[in-house]
Amino acid sequence: MFLTIDDLDFKGKRVALRVDINSPIDVSSYRILEDTRIRACKDTIEELSSQGAKVVILAHQSRPGKKDFTPLHSHAERLSQVLGRDVEYVDDLFGSHALSTIGRMGEGDIVLLENVRFYSEEVMKDWDSWDNSTPERQGKTFMIKKLYPYFDYFINDAFAAAHRAQPSLVGLAYYMPAVAGRIMEREIKVLSKILEDPDKPSIYVLGGAKADDSIEVIKNVLKNNSADKVLTTGIVANIFLIAKGYDLGPNRDIILDMGYAHLIEVARDLLDSYRGRIEVPVDVALNIDGERREVKLKRGERINYPIHDIGSETIEYYDSIIREGRTVVANGPAGVFENKNFLKGTEGILKSIVRSKGFKVIGGGHLSAAASIVGVADRIDHISTGGGACIQFLAGKKLPVIEVLKKSYRKYGVK
Template identity: 55%
Template sequence: MSLDFYTIDDFEIEDKTVLVRVDINSPVDPNTGLLLDDTRIKLHAGTIKELSDKGAKTVVLAHQSRPGKKDFTTLEQHAEALSNILNHEVRYVDDIFGSNARNAISLMQKGDVILLENVRFYSEEILKREPELQAETHMVQKLAPLVDYFINDAFAAAHRSQASLVGFAFKVPSGAGRVMEKELKALYNAVNNVKKPCVYVLGGVKVDDSIMVMENTLENGSADYVLTTGLVANIFLLGAGIDIGSYNSEFVKKKGYWDYVKKAEELLKKFDGKIKIPVDLALFIDEKRVECDVSQLPNEPIYDIGTETIKQYAEIIRSAETLFANGPAGVFEMEDFNIGTEDLLNAIASSPGFSIIGGGHLAAAANQMGLSGISHISSGGGASINLLAGEKLPVVEVLREVASR
C-alpha cells in the first residue's frame, strides 16, 4: 500500500541534521529507578541506525512517562541502552532546547547520534493544542532552525497532538520513520482490505476505547463478531443483566465506567448475537483460581475468563480471516490467571487469518510467549485502537498535510 506522506526514502540525508521523534517510553522499577525493559528502545534502534549509517547527524527526541508518575525520569539510561543496542555511542544531553542542547547539535559530525532530555520536562509539551499552535512553541522555534529534516517514528504516540510530535512538520521537511511506516501499512491494509469473517477480541481495562472500536466496526459492517474479555466483559455482563457481585460492580464504578453499562446494554440489543460475553469466569477465592458459571457468581473478584468461554472464543477465532485483539483477558501477571490471555493468543497465532495484536499489555504477553503465527504486533495500543475506531491520528494527518503542500 502506498502512503500519502514522505518517508526516509524521500530525503537525501547524508551530512544533514535529522531530528527524529521516537517513543522509547519504558517500564522503570519504582524502587530502584532502573529500566526494566528495552523492547521499545530496540524497536526504534533500526530507524536510528539507518539514519546514522546513511551519514546523518541524528538528534533523538523522546519522552518517559509524565509529570507526577514514579517513572517520570531522565533519559540518561535510555541513551546508555540505545548505545549498547546500536554498538555505537549515543550521547545523552541533559537539555531539550537550551544552549547546551543547541551547542551539542551544532558540533555534531556525520554519523553522530545524540539523545536530548525527556521532552515532557518541558511544560508546553503536555498541553493539547492544534498542531499549528504547537509549531509556535519555544521547543519547535529553537530546534527547527538547527535541523534539515524531521522524522516521526513515534507511532505509539501518534494519537497525541503535542509539540514534539506535530509541531516540527510545519517548520522543516518531514516524514515517517520505519516503525511508523510499518505500523501504518499493516493497520491501513487490515482496515481497507478486511477479509471475512472478521473478529475483534477486546479486553483489558480501557473500556471507553474498546466500546468506541466496537461501535465503529459493527456499525460499518467490518466486524462480524466482538469477543469481550477483561473489564470490558464485566461491563457487558452488567449490560446483559447479569449480577457480577458488588465487589466487581464497585470496581467498575471506581474506574469511572459505570455510565458505560447502559451503552453496553444498547449495543447488545442493537447488534444481537454479534457481541459475545463470557459464559463462565475465573474468580480469586482463597488465593486460588475458582471457575464459576456467570449465572452463579459469588461476590468475589473476577480475575479471568473461564475454560468454557475460552473454548467458545477459540472456535470463533480459528474460523476468522481477519483478527484484531487488544487488552488481556484477565490478571495475566498472576500465574493462575494468565490462562485466558495465553490460550486466546495461542488461538490467534494458530488461526490462518491475518492477525493484529494491539500494543500495551497484550503485545507484551504475546512477545513473552514468543508466538510466531501473529501477522503484526503493534507498538501502540492507543494509536492503533484509535485508528481502528475510525479516529484520525494527529501525527498522521500532519504528515499528510505537509506532504500535500
C-alpha cells in the same frame, strides 16, 4: 498518504527524529529494565545514519510527578549498545550546549537530547486533543522556535505517542517536512489494512480494563464491517453481561466505581443493533480467597465474588471462532493475568490466535506483555508499539501525529 524515508535524500541533512523509548526503569539506579521500544527504533536510526544524515533524537521518559521521570543518559547508553555505535547524550534540550552540539555534528552522527518533558511547555494540557490549528500553536512554543532553524527534516517514529499533540511530536512540522519513520509507517499501514480491507472473516477479541476505549472500537469496527464478530473478555465482557441481564454482584459495583455505568446502556444498544456479532463469556473464573473457581453463568443466579478471568468453556468456544478467522485482532488481557491462577484465559486466547491461519495483530500494553510471558510473541504477525494510540486508531479517532503527517504530504509530497 504520508512521506516516508524512501521519499527523500538525507545525506548531509540534519534530521530531528522523535521516537518513543519510554521504558520500565529502576528508579534507584536509572537502569533500563526492558528495552523493547529502544530496540524497535533501531532500523530507522541505522537507516538514517547510514545515509549520512545527522540524527538528533528527541524523546521522553515518563511524565512529571512520576518516580520514573528521569534523564535520558541510560537510554543513550542502551541505544549505543543496541546500535553497536556511540550515541552522544546531551543533558540539554535547546540551550547553548544542545545547539552547539547539533551545529558541529558530522554525517552519520547520532545525538540524544534531554527528556523533552523536562520542559514545561511540552506537558501543557492545551495539547490534550487535536484541533485544526495544530501544528501552528505547537510550532510557536519557545522550544520549537529555538530548535527548528537547526533542522532540514522532522521524522516521527513515535507511534506510541501518536494520539498526543505535544510540541515535540508535531511542532517542528510547522516549519519543515514531516516524515514517517519505519515504525510509524508499518503501524499505519497494518492498522489501516485491518480496518479498511481485512481478510474475512475478521475477528476482534477485546478485553482489559479500559472498557470505554474498547467499546469505541466495537462501535467503529462493527459499523464499518471491519469485524464480523467481536469476542469480549475482562471488564468489557462484564459490561456486556450486565447489559444482557446477568447479576454480577460486586463486579457491577466495580464497573460503577470506574465511572462506566453509562456504558451498560451503550452495550445494550450495541447488542440490539448487531445481533449475533458480539459474544460474551458463558463461564467465568472467580477469585475466592485467592483461588480460582470456575462457574457457569446463568440468568437469575448472582455472582458473589470478583470475576478475574474467563472460564474453560468460554476459552474453548472462543477458540472455535478465532481459529476460523482470516484476520484476528486482539487488545487487552482476558483477566488478571499477572496472577498465575488467572492467566489461563489470556493464555488460551493468545494460543488460539497463534493457531489461526489468519493475519494476527495484537495491541501494545498488557496483552503484548502477556504474549511474552506465554512465549508466543514471535508468532504474532504484528504487535503494535502503541497501547492508547493503537486503540484510538482502531476506534476511528483522529491521531494528531498522523493528521500532521497527512498535512505535510499534501504540502511537500513527491510530485
